[in-house]
Amino acid sequence: MTEEETRRKRQARFERLAQVVVEPLHRYLLRRAGADLAEDVLSETMLVLWRRIDDVPGPGTGSAPDPVTEPDPDPSPDEVLPWCYGVARGCLANARRADGRRLRLVERLIRTQQRPPTGAADHSDHSDLHAALGALGALDREVVQLWAWEELAPRQIAEVTGLTSNAVSIRLHRAKRKLAAQLGRKDAERSGHKRDEGRSSQ
Structure with a gap:
């Protein structure tokens, strides 16, 4: 050629x-x-x-x-x-x-x-989700976004990030648990329940 x-x-x-x-x-x-x-x-x-x-x-x-x-x-x-x-x-x-x-x-x-926001009405509908994502480490956040937004499988996320597929699966599982826990706390606070200072009695 x-x-x-x-x-x-x-x-x-x-x-x-x-x-x-x-x-x-x-x-x-x-x-x-x-x-x-x-x-x-x-x-x-x-x-x-x-x-x-x-x-x-x-x-x-x-x-x-x-x-x-x-x-x-x-x-x-x-x-x-x-x-x-x-x-x-x-x-x-x-x-x-x-x-x-x-x-x-x-x-x-x-x-x-x-000026700082005056109340919850100033927040977008997804503010809690973005705040929860922001609380994750940078690599965990990237893994979650690749999974949720780009709809990649763990083996594909591994190729993007340089991690192993197993490491991606572990990080994704832990990150989803953290997100669920944080969003659950936000929902509880919004419904009028106060957070305990220590371990929950429930």
Whole structure:
């Protein structure tokens, strides 16, 4: 295969990959970052995918069929998305590290200009859930979000995070118990029950 044919094949594979992963990656990033940052990181993620297109799992990896007589099949989301989520996660972490100081300054300025909320009515419907998620460790929160929002199985979450499937299952089980306990306490408080200072008598 000539260099030009190889380039065309890589371009065709990237275009097929982009059709499958752009929207899920955009949703993944929007759930973890503001719209502007999500757009920037999505662009960076797609650039990395283009540069590493030969490393992306799925059809077209390894020895290639003839691009005319044997075109690659479209990639399966189950094959490529966990790997691509891992790339997006790394790009987002890099962007946050690079932009951390500026973001912290902006957050401090915003806090000084905003008044604290006056009551529960100011909270969104999902404020308790977001607060409970925020109480988890960063990795546990990521595992829960990948499971609940991206609907990944533990083995796929393991591929995104670099953990083993068993470690993901354990973290997911413990995190769901913590979330249930915290949300249960919030429901009890809202219904008028006071929390005990020590161990519950019930």
